[in-house]
Structures are given as C-alpha cells and as structure tokens.
Amino acid sequence: MNDLQLRTVNVTRYVTPLREGGSMPAIAEADDSFLYVLKFRGAGQGPRALIAELIGGEIARILGLRVPELVFANLDEAFGRTEPDEEIQDLLKASVGLNLALHYLSGAITFDPTVTTVDATLASQIVWLDCFLTNMDRTCRNTNMLVWHKELWLIDHGASLYFHHSWQNWEEQAAKPFYLVKDHVLLPWATELEQVNEAFKKILTPEKIEAVIALIPDNWLEGETIFDSTAEHRKAYAHFLTTRLLHADNMIKEAQHAREVLI
Known part of the structure; x- marks a missing residue:
C-alpha cells in the first residue's frame, strides 16, 4: 500500500457553488476536462474537514465501497480575482494551493x-x-x-x-x-x-x-x-x-x- 497516491489537478473554472452547510463546496472544472465537487481548505472548518474527507474516502475505497475518485485540486492565486461574489472571492483567496475534490457524478x-x-x-x-x-x-x-x-x-x-x-x-x-x-x-x-x-x-x-x-x-x-x-x-x-x-x-x-x- 506504499504506492497509494492521489492525482493532482489544476482548477481552471469555478462553475457553481453548492450552498450546503457551512463549507460552501463548489462544482469546478479542472485541467483534465473533468468536473469535480471541490472542497476548500479555506472554508469554515479548515483543513480538518479535508483530512476527514481524504481518510474516510480512501479507507472506504480500500474496503471495496464505491467512492468517487478523490484528487488534490490546486487553486492558483489569480483564480478568484474575477469572481464577483465577495464571499466566494474570500473563500477562493483563503484556499490558494492544495484543496480536495471528488469526481462529479453527473446525473446521480x-x-x-x-x-x-x-x-x-x-x-x-x-x-x-x-x-x-x-x-x-x-x-x-x-x-x-x-x-x-x-x-x-x-x-x-x-x-x-x-x-x-x-x-x-x-x-x-x-x-x-x-x-x-x-x-x-x-x-x-x-x-x-x-x-x-x-x-x-x-x-x-x-x-x-x-x-x-x-x-x-x-x-x-x-x-x-x-x-x-x-x-x-x-x-x-x-x-x-x-x-x-x-x-x-x-x-x-x-x-x-x-x-x-x-x-
């Protein structure tokens, strides 16, 4: 299991927020052309929620349960500058660097x-x-x-x-x-x-x-x-x-x- 690893993608487009709970995840597109549900490091619970998401998802996968692919999602510093919503802009600024994302299951x-x-x-x-x-x-x-x-x-x-x-x-x-x-x-x-x-x-x-x-x-x-x-x-x-x-x-x-x- 030492070779266990996650892919890293670069976020290219913020599509839409998913205003569920306090963490404000979003649907975003990455440079591999896939859509992801993006969980932000700069959200209310900070990196702890991402750590729990990572541990929980990968342990579920080891046990043979179905979990969407998890990836590290890199957010560039310039990404939020054109975002008109101030709350979302603040979230993007606080989340520059590595975040966590799940493959978006379209139509689920x-x-x-x-x-x-x-x-x-x-x-x-x-x-x-x-x-x-x-x-x-x-x-x-x-x-x-x-x-x-x-x-x-x-x-x-x-x-x-x-x-x-x-x-x-x-x-x-x-x-x-x-x-x-x-x-x-x-x-x-x-x-x-x-x-x-x-x-x-x-x-x-x-x-x-x-x-x-x-x-x-x-x-x-x-x-x-x-x-x-x-x-x-x-x-x-x-x-x-x-x-x-x-x-x-x-x-x-x-x-x-x-x-x-x-x-």
Missing part, C-alpha cells in the same frame, strides 16, 4: 431509503465504516449517498473523525464505541455486522491505515499547537484509527444493540 440522485433498497451486506459494510470513522453524517436527514448507474456511492466524509476539532481526550475517544450509530440511515438493514467485522479487520491492516495517513499534505497538518511536528500530528491520526481497529468488536456490539432497540 440522492439516495432515498424509501425508494431504494440496500442489501444486508452492503448496509452492514457502510454501518461498519461509519462506526469506524465516527461519521455522524449518514442519517435520514442527510444520507450522503448517491445512486449513480443503479449503484450506491458514498460521498462527503468531512464530518468524520470529529474528535480532531479539539483533540480532547482523543486516545480515550479512539477506544469508545460510536454511540451516534443509533441514527444511521442503514442501521435497520445491517444484519451482517459480525461477518463484515471479521472480513474488514483482515482487509484494513495498520499498514494500509498508515498508507492513507501518508497521503495528507504536510501543510494541512500545520498549526495544531498540541503537536510538536507534522510527523507527530500524522502519527496521532494513525494511532487513533489503529486503536479503533483493535476495539472493532465492541464498536460492532454497540451497533447491534442500537439496532435491536430500533427494531
């Missing part, structure tokens, strides 16, 4: 659990992933899943790993179950959590976790005062995720209990 529709059924294995896989990532943002209100070419795709992992917004008691948090799983949109169908847990623990090795963490650009890790270096900061992410892997059985027991209460 938002997953609706009342319309589309998800089989037990896939539901259990996604619930496992979100418990592992502590992803609070896969609920009925906001499923963060798309149906594209009759297949289910996962998007928007920026709300995952919420511990890193304060790093308070992070080592203790790493070993705890994910109690918010009770609100997961796919929990009612997740009847194969034990089988998925055994399979995923074999796939997601500490080495693969470290390879994903190694993708994070150094300048996304700067400015976190509790760490003496970016290397130490990077190591903390790897430690958090490997600890969660060690406690995956308890994580799944909590999900099963939440499902029993729900059903």
